[in-house]
Amino acid sequence: MTDRTLDLDDFSDLIERPHGGLRRDAEERRARTGLPPEALGRLDALGEWLTAAQGRLPVEPIRQPRLVVFAGDHGVASLEVSSRPAGSAHTLVRETLEGTTPAAILARRLQVPVRVVDMALDCDPSELPDEVTRHRVRRSSGRLDIEDTLTAQEAETAFRAGMAVADEEADSGTDLVVLGDLSTGGTTAAGTLIAALCGTDASVVTGRGGGEIDDLAWMRKCAAIRDGLRRARPVLGDQLELLAAVGGADLTAATGFLLQSAVRRTPVVLDGVVSAACALVSQRVAFRAPDWWVAGHACSEPAQAKALDRMALDPLLEQRVEVGGGTGALLALPLVQAAAELAAELPVREDTAEGTDGEAGTDGDDDATNSPALDAT
Template identity: 80%
Template sequence: MSALNLDDFVDLIERPDGGIRRDAEERRARLAPPADALGRLDELGEWLAAAQQRVPVRPVERPRVVLFAGDHGIADLGVSARPAGSAHRLVRAVLDGESPVAILARRFGVPVRVIDMALDCDPAELPEEVTRHRVRRGSGRLDIEDALTHEEAERAFRTGMAIADEEADAGTDLLVLGDLSVGGTTAAATLIAALCGTDASVVTGRGGAGIDDLTWMRKCAAIRDGLRRARPVLGDQLQLLATVGGADLTAITGFLLQSAVRRTPVILDGVVSAAGALVAQRVAFRAPDWWLAGQSSGEPAQEKALDRIALTPLLDHGVTVGEGTGALLALPLVQAAAALAAELPEREEAGAEEPGETEPGETEPGED
């Protein structure tokens, strides 16, 4: 296996086709609804056309939800409302169709794929197609030790790339990204604070499960300690992920970059996917042009990351559950934009004649 060189992504990732986007804008100017009448739906339709390199845009018909799962050792400090090592319960709820994202996906007719990167459970408890990519059992405690070894980080990153390739090869036309983790928001906030040069208190939120004030203080302290370990390795993105990220976040970063290489659009969910996106932006500055921010989760770290990436969330409904739910809620909006851009008729030009019409006083050919 060749060595992983993240600098290759700079050359491999191209922006969505600007010329196609201009063609889509020109076509939109000819459609029946007045300019700006469809608001952000117009922008989404034009973005999809550029991504697909096609005018009119194709409807989004083969989306898929992809959830990367893992436990984080930092959860042992009591930084989450959920017990440490319990992310496998979140996975089981998805597989059993009982979680919010599973219920919505069933309603929308969207398949869900779960990838175990570092769950702290016996692999036999879950299906083999879920656990076959596992890098380790739980990521290390980021405040006092590396979350991953360098070899584990490279393996997790390559797994994310491989999942992106599999989805592109299967014809998936839009990816909905999420995570199933315990302690993941602490790791994500640490990455975002490090990359944005921000103090721990600025990025420490309440998490999708909600935490009390004492738990918030423990979480803030853990992020502060993680930052001390993250800052010396800021120039090496893979080492940064190994130091304070974890297997799921590392896989998400590889997944996002390779999805951009394969020209597959992605909807981001909450703070964990935003953290992976921020690291990926540091690797390849054109990559964010292939992503949408599905929703605002209310996490201050997510807001920091999206501001740095220059992505504006499509929705802001106060949904904090995570697990890909907010990103999936945004999917119908993107599908609506594609359908309108594809199917709306062009308006008739003022004064255009119907076939067979003649002006007053004129005669049809052959008449005297």
């Protein structure tokens, strides 16, 4: 990739780990509540993670979560690798905007605003609201088995769009993001990325989407991932080239979003295999980035398990939800919110040493408002 102005190596310097000292203080504070160790299970670890991410002790409850969904069609869907027709993701987007998809219904129940970002839907942009289509890079990504899904310029534009969305969310006060996706062919792109980065064969990462595709469709999907791997492996050393080769606009944007969210110290709940693939690419860019994410749930796609294992992320739920759009991650959101409430409000039994139990425990360098940011423009 030539004439590129975006240097992904900068993320390694910009992304810091969550505040480790406060995490230890949160552990000590929890020990003084009088509850037996491990009585709250994983909620303790979640509360400590949020304390470190916020840089505050006690942690503050989650007040402004947001569901952010990156949407796009993939040319590989024309090979009938999906249970949905190629180019039909725009119908899922419309249903989400109308509030009739599982994710939209859950978001409404949980009072979580929904933001859909069209990166490469195969429809006329006039069919959707301007705020949905304003970041669109192209109409459908290319067929990953025979061609690059994006040009070099399109890949950079999509990546920067994801960064811009992360900045907009951080600037608006979003304190936790639930990351979702809506696509046709997106799990094929995700499987290709994960197989390439984990060094596995196509058959190891090819799933059925919860049993929705038959044996012939599974074989077509496996063949597409195999052919995509031949194109992905030569560019493994450059993650933006990798995304351009096989990722498509929506996955490229989601990767930029995850990395810039980590820069801005915004915690993220990952959804299914697509967000796991983007997270794995992000880890390759900046090894500290996964410290800012939790895996919301486990789906049946074997590629997701591969990616999460590589990042040492243990899913909060195992409901085998397959519908996408952030549905599984939204189911996990109440657990994260509960962990924050408990960590914030459980009283301690005795006085603490100065600074251990008190006010916002944020150093100037750890303040999200002062965090350095890579320019998305």
